[in-house]
Amino acid sequence: MLKIIFLIIALLCINNAYAAAEKANLIFTAGLTEIESRDKGGYAELASLLEIHRAKPIPTFFVFGGNSLFPSILSSFDHGTHIIDLLNSIEPDVMAASNGDFAFSEDELSLRTYEAAFPIVQSNTAQISTQQNLDGVLDSVMIQQGKYKLGFISLMDEEVLETYNLTRSSVKDPNFIIAAKAKKLRALGADLIIMHYRGTELNCVDYLKNGTVDLVLRNDSETGLLTAEKVQEHPKQVFLPETSQAAVIELSWHTKQVQTLTVQWQAEKLLSYPKNSIVQRQIDNYSSRLNLLLDEIIGVTSTDIDTSSLSLRTTENALGNLVTDLMKKHSGADIALLNGGAVRGNSFYPKNTQISRRDIVKMLPYRDTVVLLEVTGMQLIAVLENGFSQIKNAKGRFPQISGMKVVYNSQAAAGDRVVSVEISDSPLLPLKRYKLATSSYLANGGDGYQRFKHNVPLTYNQQMSKLLSDILINELRLTNSISPKIESRMLDIAKQPAGQP
Amino acid sequence: MNSRKKIPQQLSHSSRGRRCSLAAVISTAFISIVFLFISAMTLSHYRLGSFQSILVQITEDSFPEITYSRNLHNQINELLHLSSRLAFSGNDVTLRIVKQSIENKVQSIQKQINEQDSNVYLSTQLNVISSEFFSLQQLVQHKLTIQEQIIEAQSSMYTLHEKMFSLSPQVNRNSAGTIWTSAYSEMITLASKTLIKLRLQEVRQVFRQAENKIALLEKDILLLPLSSRTSAESLTDQLRQLMFAENGLLQLKIMQLRINGRVIGREHFLKNLLDDFSRVAEFKSYQINETVVADTNAIIEATDAETKLMNVVSLFVLFVLFSVIYFIKRRFVExxxxxxxxxxxRLKGDKIEFDVSGNDEISDMAKAFNIFAAEIEEQKQILRDLSLTDGLTGLYNRRALDQRLEQELQTAARNQGPLAVLIMDIDYFKRYNDIYGHLAGDDCLKQVSAALLHSKRRSTDFIARYGGEEFLFILPNTTPDGAQKMAAEVLAKVNALNITHEGNSAAAHVTMSIGIAGGCYQENLNSAELLEKADKALYKAKKSGKNCIYSH
Structure with missing residues (x-):
């Protein structure tokens, strides 16, 4: 009997001695919408980074956090196939479908899964009709490198459905999903359970604390840094801003003892890596395709243009003013409203910059058209409330407006933030009907603008599927110069100095 | 005769205000109406002219532009259709046909753009589209090549399988051999399975399994009967080559799926490019349409204003027309x-003066009528006078007397007043005529008449020559005394004439006898009775020696 006990102790000791040897690397990145960027780096650099780490003896996993199929100029043309093609070359172990990957509807994402050489995972959405996962999208996956098997799940907020107006899907309760999938994966022999999450609602640390999952990978846009401050820090939680960086994560744990997992990670700038020539050739092949069209200079801006997400999604923006003015003019509306998230690019164009077609397509990459709706004053207030409801998270629904003056209070409770609205110098009348120009995206209820969903679009003189970018391009073609300005269309009384109205 | 000389003077125009000739006024009225109508019609004509010009603009500029862009749109749609046909071409022949159609279509669009549009950007876009088509076609070509290679690899795989079967009698000599052959068969099945997989990651998974299996297969060769080892090794090696070499089944399948994805991407890409192209192409026709719409709107506005003006003008014309008609009615017709x-x-005999206001032909006519009427009246008076007076003495004649007596009798009856008549007869007047001749007789009658007239005191008294040398006085409202006095005075006057009459037995001069009747109111007295009474009185006076008065 004593012998047996000794034997067991000896075995445990041997085990412990071996345990320290369990090591794996994990590369994680996300939000790479542009295939290349001179000042940020892109897929060619990522390929080199992976090559270097994969050459090491320790098994290296590559997890791609998604949110990359949109927006970009190329993807507005090919719905993100080029990103999948490039990813095929650098072979991620898994890709999480998140946020922008849903921009072209569920079906387009399903089509991408056929083209991908890697599994695409999204764990908490289901098609309403079948209660099954989206066609081709897996609810969880086991990835393997060397002897290690990692269970992978990815979660998202319900808000994504609202943002991209995904009418055929529903989001399942994450609590239940995480527990069930983690259990299933562990039963299948997963060494570690990795949870990916892009969102703001879920507190991932809880799942780490109760041991449901072993590692959390999070990514969010630069403006998501606002969120990052709120993210509870945890040694096993990796938070990566989507600024062309990759998290290089070293994992080590004792065999069969996942609780001993230690996580060491650092964010590395892609730009600091050389370009992989094979991938670069592929990239060149893609980017050269539109150069001829996009390099045409069509005008100049006489004022500064700022397309940073933070500016567009928290305050009145000069370009937002110009674009909504043009929408209003184009459709002959009284007022216009566009979500700040419709303007992209995250760039700054100082005055007198020459503007090329590429710049404009970068500013307005969505292929949305201008829609004319008749709305009541009441509807308009509801819609503005939706726009102001998520200022703190700098969400894309923040409105950019034309033809009206709005005073709001960002500190008030969401849904009660609009203080006053003036339309052409007279106060908004709740029952009066106004002609509103907006994008087809918002008119279909995108970004939580559900109030528009049942309004029947009116026809207008120039109606033809004219894109937002076309309207700006035509304006530049006709005038050769634009000068967007900020002119106190939206006032946040919470930001006004005390004593002033 | 004097009055006749006045007529031309009365009709002369200068006498009253400015002369407004009827002809001139009517002509002016009608000319102004005609002028108004001509102005109104000119205005309408001018308006119709601007409508015509806008219509011409629409038909000459806008319609062709719309047709052009519709044409272009159709061609672009066909290109869209061709792009999906290109993407899904299953064999070289289809690919070639589609390629040819695309080239033709692109050329035709290029030609159209060159002819119609000076937009450089459109050409650039078309170039990009054309090169995209070329790349897509190459990609599809590549896809087809890979498809062929996969089929080839597949058939060589089956050949390997057959070779394995022919080798199997040798291999199957020991139990490990049997296991090996069935593992080899399984390997082939696994490889075939990859060919029907549609997702890249599944293909990779299956190949990972296959790689493990082939490693085992290679390892197990050592357990095979010695004689068959070399052949088995070569078979395994060939299979590994076939599946995992640079150009092996795995790579081919991966390439096929990746190219399929790229084809989908390129197709999307092309579709969006074509969309953009179609929109840019339509931009010009939009601009033209907008101009036409703006012009039309301006014309509509102008027309609106002019319609109002026309309404006002028409009302004015109508008003003027009515005024002119009213004026003519008032001025002339009435x-x-x-x-x-x-x-x-006037013809009926009413005494009416003709209205001669105004100064024109009508007033002239009225004036002329007035003059004619006055003249007729005058002549009528003369005639009437002539018929009631006695030509010789100038006294009233018997007809006048009868009328007057009847009147006076009625007046007297109405007033219940007295009425007296004196019948006076020159004594022996027949003898006077015989003695002094008819001419002297006439002269005597004249002198007596004058004396009678002279003795007439009241205007209401009436004296007439009753016949031959008989005269009669009607004395209304005269008592018998008054009548007596009057008769005495008459008698005295005649005596005072002292006209010599030798044949008068009563005196040496002309005398007369007077019979008085009436003088008191008498009911139902008629003229015949009165005159009869007077006659009787005269008879009595004659009987009583003449040159005397007898009252009945």
Missing amino acids: RVVLLNRQVIA
């Missing part, structure tokens, strides 16, 4: 009607 009525009334 006056002619009035004149006509006055002439008719």
